[in-house]
Amino acid sequence: MAGIYIHIPFCIKRCDYCDFYKTTNMSFKDEFLKILRKEITLNTQFISAEEINTIYFGGGTPSVLAPDEVKNILDLIFSHVKNIHKITEITFELNPDDATENYLNELKETGVNRLSIGIQSFDPVLLKTLNRRHDAVQALDVVWKARDAGFNNISIDLMYGLPGLSMEIWEQTVEKAIKLNVEHISAYHLTYEPGTVFYKKLQKGIFKEMPEDESLQQFKMMIEKLKKAGYEHYEISNFSLPGKRSVHNSNYWDGKKYIGLGPSAHSFDGKKRWWNVSDINSYLKGEFVENEEVLTGKDRYNELVMLKLRTMGGVQVEELKRVGDEYFNFFSFSVEKHILSGNVKYEDGRYFITEEGIFISDYLISELFYE
Ligand code: SF4
Known part of the structure; x- marks a missing residue:
């Protein structure tokens, strides 16, 4: 199975x-859509040779596209895939304030069958702090509107660890998300990325990083509440109702092949990674790929550890052995102390991070990297 990711690089506001x-x-x-079609056509070999089972529109903001523009992209892809019936998941990232009744009804007709909605918060003050386009009312309404349009597979994104996010507001946020009864919740801790306004505010002392113990409390409370509400915590930042995991993202974590189209999109064919230019002007000139790297044994091992230990399924002995005995032996030796401390468990031929270990997963994963 393989996936197609399409990066729509437009946002009305940053x-x-x-x-x-x-x-x-x-x-x-308009020019972007023309060039994207060209890029799809250039990749027909991959699209027609692989069993494509997921398509993902990410960004940027895919919902700046009109539904007929989405349909044109999908129809072009459908015309090249080997078996259209294997495509079970077509995800579309949606901004709450783009979600009019008409828009959602028409989007439903394009073949999109899963929405990923960038809600982030239900709190009006925090939405302003984040400089989001939508308000708190739109954050709640969007899910009901999507249901009315017939979407029965909805994921929402939430953020915690934000400046000004008290435990009380975070608790209310998680409770509101549970009441919406969405199939999937992705919850990310804020990271201050260089070049962003948040990063500058951090440097100037306007924002302060949330203390680690407070972040941890927010993470723990969320896990507890979501699990109680019936969500499976299947990856560090992802929760789903049974049977509703993200197939596209699970493919990434399982090391499956994917092709990325649009500026900055990444691709992987099982051995090699390549990525597109992060520059709309170059992209529009048809300069697609910026660079590529062939994964060494060490790269493949480190990726396996990083991606699979983030999932509750963990990493299998067989997968480690496939990379090479040297790496498997290194892993078996390095993981021992974490098994003894109760943070990693070995069961039925696989190693996975335990419920206690999940709170220090970044540290555990980095400890198991082959340097
Ligand atoms: S988070 Fe905001 S700025 Fe970033 S891609 Fe989404 S809508 Fe655009």
């Missing part, structure tokens, strides 16, 4: 924490 590649110059949109 969120102050975001470092994804985007431009606010919407005048490039």
Whole structure:
């Protein structure tokens, strides 16, 4: 199975924490769509040779596209895939304030069957702090509107560890998310990325990083509440109702192949990674790929550890052995002390991080890297 990721690099307004590649110059949109079609056509070999099972529209803001523009992109892809019936998940990232009734109804007709909605917070003050386009009412309404349009697979994004996010507000946020009864929740801790407004405010002392113990409390409370509400915590930042995991992202974590289209998008064919230019002007000139790297044994081992230990399924002995005995032996030796401390467990041929270990997963994973 393989996936297709399409990066729509437009945002009407920049969120102050975001470092994804985007431009606010919407005048490039028509030309971008033309060049994207060209890029799809150039990749027909991959699209027609692999069993494509997921398509993901990310960004940027895919919901700046009109539904007929989405449909044109999908129809072109569909015309090249080997078996259209294997495509079970087509995800579309949606901004709450783009979600009019008409828009959602028409989007449903394009073939998109999963929404990933960038809600981030239900708190009006925090939404302003983040410089999001939508308000608190739109954050709540969007899910009901999407349901009315017939979407039955909805994911929402939330953020914690934010400046000004008290435990009380975070608790209310998680409770509101549970009441919405969405199939999937992705919850990310804020990171201050260089180049963002948030990073500058941190440097100037306007913002302070949330103390680690407070972040941890917010993380723990969320896990507890979501699990109680029936969500599976299947990856460090991802929760789903049974049977509703993100297939596209699970493919990434499982090391499956994918092709990335659009500026800054990454691709992987099982051995090699390549990535597109993060520059709309170069992209529009047809200069797609910026660089590539062939993964060494060490790279493959480190990726395996990094991606699979983030998932609750963990990493299998067989997968480690496939990279090479040298790496498997290194892992077996290095993981021992973490098993003894109860942070990693070995069961049925796989190693996984335990419920206690999840709170120090970044440290555990870095400890198991092959340097
Ligand atoms: S968070 Fe999303 S909507 Fe906001 S600037 Fe980044 S890509 Fe655009």
